[in-house]
Amino acid sequence: MANPLLQVENLTVEFRTDDGVVRAVNDVSFHVEAGETLGVAGESGSGKSVTNLAMLRLIPTPPGRIVGGRALFKGEDLLTMTSERLRKIRGRHIAMIFQDPMTSLNPLMTVADQLTEVTRLHLGHTAKQARDHAVTMLERVGIPAAARRVNDYPHQFSGGMRQRVMIAMALSCKPEVLIADEPTTALDVTIQAQILELIRELQEQQGTAVILITHDLGVMANSCRRVAVMYAGRIVEEAPVDALFYHPRHPYTLGLLNSRPKLEADGSSKLQPIAGQPPNLADLPAGCAFHPRCPFAIERCRTERPLLRPAPTGNLFACHVDVTTAVPHLPQAAEVRT
Amino acid sequence: MISFLIKRLLWTAATMWVVFTATFFLMRAVPGGPFDGERKLDPEIKRNIEARYGTNDDLDVQYFRELGRAVRGDLGPSYKLADFTVNEIIAQGFPISASLGTLALCFALGLGIPTGILAAVWRGRGLDYGPMTVATIGMALPEFFVAPLAVILFVFLWPLFPAAGWGSWDQLILPSVCLGLPFAAYIARLTRTGMLEVLSQDYIRTAYAKGLTPTDVVLRHAVKGALLPVVSFLGPATAGILTGSLIEESIFAIPGLGIHFVQSAQQRDYTLAMGLVLLYFLLLSVMNLVVDLLYKLLDPRVKIDS
Numbered sequence: 220m221a222n223p224l225l226q227v228e229n230l231t232v233e234f235r236t237d238d239g240v241v242r243a244v245n246d247v248s249f250h251v252e253a254g255e256t257l258g259v260a261g262e263s264g265s266g267k268s269v270t271n272l273a274m275l276r277l278i279p280t281p282p283g284r285i286v287g288g289r290a291l292f293k294g295e296d297l298l299t300m301t302s303e304r305l306r307k308i309r310g311r312h313i314a315m316i317f318q319d320p321m322t323s324l325n326p327l328m329t330v331a332d333q334l335t336e337v338t339r340l341h342l343g344h345t346a347k348q349a350r351d352h353a354v355t356m357l358e359r360v361g362i363p364a365a366a367r368r369v370n371d372y373p374h375q376f377s378g379g380m381r382q383r384v385m386i387a388m389a390l391s392c393k394p395e396v397l398i399a400d401e402p403t404t405a406l407d408v409t410i411q412a413q414i415l416e417l418i419r420e421l422q423e424q425q426g427t428a429v430i431l432i433t434h435d436l437g438v439m440a441n442s443c444r445r446v447a448v449m450y451a452g453r454i455v456e457e458a459p460v461d462a463l464f465y466h467p468r469h470p471y472t473l474g475l476l477n478s479r480p481k482l483e484a485d486g487s488s489k490l491q492p493i494a495g496q497p498p499n500l501a502d503l504p505a506g507c508a509f510h511p512r513c514p515f516a517i518e519r520c521r522t523e524r525p526l527l528r529p530a531p532t533g534n535l536f537a538c539h540v541d542v543t544t545a546v547p548h549l550p551q552a553a554e555v556r557t
Numbered sequence: 558m559i560s561f562l563i564k565r566l567l568w569t570a571a572t573m574w575v576v577f578t579a580t581f582f583l584m585r586a587v588p589g590g591p592f593d594g595e596r597k598l599d600p601e602i603k604r605n606i607e608a609r610y611g612t613n614d615d616l617d618v619q620y621f622r623e624l625g626r627a628v629r630g631d632l633g634p635s636y637k638l639a640d641f642t643v644n645e646i647i648a649q650g651f652p653i654s655a656s657l658g659t660l661a662l663c664f665a666l667g668l669g670i671p672t673g674i675l676a677a678v679w680r681g682r683g684l685d686y687g688p689m690t691v692a693t694i695g696m697a698l699p700e701f702f703v704a705p706l707a708v709i710l711f712v713f714l715w716p717l718f719p720a721a722g723w724g725s726w727d728q729l730i731l732p733s734v735c736l737g738l739p740f741a742a743y744i745a746r747l748t749r750t751g752m753l754e755v756l757s758q759d760y761i762r763t764a765y766a767k768g769l770t771p772t773d774v775v776l777r778h779a780v781k782g783a784l785l786p787v788v789s790f791l792g793p794a795t796a797g798i799l800t801g802s803l804i805e806e807s808i809f810a811i812p813g814l815g816i817h818f819v820q821s822a823q824q825r826d827y828t829l830a831m832g833l834v835l836l837y838f839l840l841l842s843v844m845n846l847v848v849d850l851l852y853k854l855l856d857p858r859v860k861i862d863s
Contacts, residue, residue, distance in 0.1 A: 234681055310768035322759040327781045327856055336777070337767045372857040388767070 222294070223250035223397055224428055225274075225313075230288035230298075232266075232273045235281060238501035243269045247288070247306040247453040250398065253358055256422065256429040258443035258460070260436060260475065262497050271398045274298075275309055292396070297322060311341040314389035318401035320381035324373040330357075331369040334388050341392045349388045356387040360417060379410035393425050400432045415442055436479055448472050451498050451508035454527070458534035466543075468536035469514045494550045507538070514547035515540045561861050569842040573835065577627060581620055584827050590637035591825045609637060612827075623831070632832040637824045643832035646750040646817065648747045653746060654801030654813035660729060661737035662791075662798055668683065669741040673748025676777060677756060677783070688745065695742035700804040702845070704735045708808070721810040736802055740794060744787055751783035759781075781855055788855065794847035796841040799834070 222349045232244035238401060244266045253256045258268045274290045274297055290297040290311065317323040325333055334356065344352060350369070357365035360383040373381055382402060387399060399418060403411035419442060422429050431442055440460060441447050447457040448471065456469035467473045474493040488499035495512040498504060504511050510520035517540060525537045592598060607613040609759050611622065626633055632643035672692070676685045711731060713721045718731045755761065756779055764778045765771075801815030814833065819827040853859050 272762075275766060277762055306768045306770060308768070309766055315763075316764040318762065319759060323763045325764070325778050326762040326858060328778070329857075336769070336773075341769060374858050385763075487649060 224293065226250040226289075226291040227274060228269070228289045228291070228505045230270060230273060230290060231286040232269055232278065233284050233286050235284070238499075241500040242503075243452055243500060244273060246450070247452070247454055249447050249454065249457065251428045251430060253428055254422070254426045255445070256419075256431055256443045257266060258446040259430060259432045259437040259449060260439055260446055261449035262434060264497055264500065265449040267449050268400050270449070271315070271400060271432060273396075273432060274316070275313060276305060277315075292398075307341070309539075310337050310389075310394070311392045312394050313396040314392065314394040315391045315398045315400065316382070316385045316402050319405045320378060320385050320403065321373075324381060326373055329370055329372055330376075330384055334369070334384075334391060337388060338391050352391060356391045356393075357384070359421070360387040360390075360414075362387075378406055379414065382406060382410075382414055383417065384405065384412070386421070387511060390421055390425065390427070391459065394427060396428045396430065397422070398430045398432070401434070403433075403435070403438065404433070407483075411438070418442075425437070436464075436475060448475070451500060451503060453508070453537070455509065455538070456534060456536040457527070458530075458532070458536075462466065462530075462532040462534050466530070466532040466534065468530050468534045468542060469534075469538050470515045470540070470542055471509050472536075473542055474512075512550050514550045515545045516550060517541055560862075565842075565846055567702055569839075572842070574624075575848065576708075576834060577624060577831070578839050579624065580831055581827075582616075582831055584825065585616065585691055589825055591827060593825075610634070612636075620830075623828070627831070632835070633828040635826055635829045637821070637826040639831070643828050646829060647814065647832055647836060650814035650817060651803070653811060654806070654815060655795030655799045657729065657733055657805075657811060658795075658798040658801065660733035661740065662795060664734055664737035665740035665744055669744025670748050670784070672741075672745040673750075674707065674775065674780065674783070676745065677748045678771070680753065685749075687748065688723060692742035692745045693737050696746070698739075700735065700739070700802065701736060701808070704805060704808045706734070707735050712752060717726065721733075721808070723809075724810045729810075732805050732811060734807045736798065737811075740798065743790065743794075747786045747790055748783055751786045752779060755779045755782040766816060769829060785852065785855060788848055788851050793841060793845040795844045796837060800837050 221267045221388070223242065227250065228248050229345065230244055230247045234241045234243050239445050247266070249257065249259075259265045263433065266418070269278060269283075273283070273285055276285070278285075278393055283297055284442075287319075288298065292308060295304075324330075331350060331353055335344070335346070335351035338344045338349045338352050339467065347406065354365045354369050357369055360508055362380060362383055367375075367522070376384060381403075386402075387421070397418070402418065403414050406414060415438060418429065418431075421427065429442075431438070433439060443460050446460050446463045447454045448463070448469065449455065451490055456463070456472045458466075458468070463472060471493070474491075480490060480494055493512055494514075498508055498511070504521075506522045507513070507516070507520045507525055510516040513520065515538075516556040519539050523539070527535045527537045529535055562742050586646060590612065591610075592603055592612070598606075604613075624631065630644075632647075635641045635643055635646060638646060672688045679685045681798075708720055708731070711717045719725075719728050722728050752775075761774060761778060764774045769777070786794075800818070801813040803815040803819050805811070806813045806815040815838075817829060818833055820826070821833060849861055853861050
């Protein structure tokens with residue numbers, strides 16, 4: 220762990236909104252090593268996308284502002300380097316794919332134009348080389364008749380095919396890090412599996428590290444080595460994937476796991492949703508941000524924010540309570556709601 | 558594509574017939590005729606004139622005669638400008654109005670589009686508010702204010718250009734700039750709006766994530782989409798600007814078509830009014846066709862064959 224490929228330290232991002240300043244990412248630290256897959260999980264608005272966009276300074280400023288922290292890529296801070304230097308890293312060393320392949324590709328440009336501009340920019344390809352490379356990449360992501368389809372526009376592809384194009388584009392410069400921001404959320408379930416499989420295959424071939432942002436725990440379980448769970452802009456638990464699923468230590472992680480549909484033989488198990496709503500980031504509860512929804516909350520949680528601490532299973536978790544022994548009660552939010 | 562063009566041609570012809578018919582009857586529904594003046598004509602003379610132009614015939618006879626003529630491309634004699642046919646009047650005035658309009662349009666595009674793009678890119682800063690305030694004022698100021706102001710400034714105070722007239726290049730500049738200014742203002746605002754819309758799209762974020770420079774993102778990824786609203790505005794605007802402006806042409810003494818639009822209607826010059834209406838409509842149809850084809854060129858998702 221001496222020199223991780225990418226190390227984010229104490230990243231804090233604020234947005235100016237009508238309700239005041241909102242801290243979308245609060246003191247977030249994590250690292251990614253070469254070739255591994257880190258999962259980032261959490262509800263909408265938990266800050267998982269903003270964290271990764273902020274790392275590449277892709278959040279709109281204003282209203283966004285990176286207040287503090289560092290994002291070291293091979294020892295260089297992405298947050299303070301010059302824009303020119305950063306542009307040489309974006310797309311070349313760290314590439315991104317986004318949630319909605321319908322809107323993330325430019326509808327007015329052919330796939331060829333969009334693919335070749337990256338390699339011409341970063342790899343200095345000639346028009347011919349870039350084109351051949353684009354076709355090769357499309358073939359590698361499994362687009363049939365790639366040599367012909369490369370001239371098509373995005374709207375002539377289906378959703379899954381478009382995400383394949385995005386992946387081809389992101390991987391065409393062989394980046395060391397691929398940030399996949401909910402890459403399968405907008406796709407059919409059958410296509411989801413194919414896309415994840417594709418990302419994994421290409422990751423193995425190229426040794427790419429992947430940050431997989433998703434709220435789908437099933438996806439996590441299958442693809443990630445480590446998982447970070449975010450809540451209200453903070454990482455509340457980080458653990459190797461098995462430890463997270465079998466020995467969750469944070470009540471929020473536990474809640475996420477319990478709120479997944481399960482296949483029980485007798486069909487008796489009911490979904491247990493997490494009570495209440497995600498908090499308003501402009502007006503966070505004091506103490507632990509999760510305590511109004513937490514079935515394990517104790518008095519201390521209302522006043523004192525828990526820090527990340529290690530568990531013997533390898534988890535890092537931010538909770539005052541030991542959920543393996545504590546007895547759950549009805550959370551405050553549930554009392555209010557009913 | 559071919560079938561699309563043929564279909565459009567047939568539609569234009571049909572609409573043109575409707576326009577012809579509506580104009581024909583509307584003109585004649587208005588009280589007064591081309592040969593009524595303040596001074597009563599001698600009844601004998603009036604009868605002779607009316608016999609010569611056939612304005613005494615039954616309406617249906619006149620209608621079919623004029624329609625038949627128009628179909629052959631002959632718009633007949635002007636009722637008020639003796640010895641001129643409508644075709645001759647248009648042939649003289651239209652090239653002048655059209656060249657003035659073309660220049661004005663080039664000026665408007667050349668000023669409006671870059672201003673709009675820069676205003677959007679520098680949104681919320683001085684380089685956005687400044688030009689956009691000027692643009693709003695430019696749209697609000699009437700031509701009969703801007704043109705004399707320009708004359709005072711650039712003819713009298715700082716004599717750069719001649720005051721009026723038509724024939725040499727330096728006479729072109731003031732009127733075309735004055736004519737183009739409100740269009741430039743409008744185009745700048747449209748471009749800015751379109752640009753802001755495009756710049757908030759996900760694919761712009763993708764473009765930045767690829768490592769492109771802001772200039773490349775704007776020029777390669779954003780401008781094309783941002784121009785779509787401008788293109789749809791340009792269709793009708795071009796038809797309007799090419800057929801001349803009464804105010805501009807009066808102030809700068811330019812022998813264009815603008816003045817005829819007003820006078821032919823006021824003086825019940827039935828044939829000339831009809832000719833101008835048909836000319837304007839034809840231009841409008843052609844420009845709308847050009848807009849549709851340009852749309853197809855800019856946005857591959859647009860299907861024109863349906």
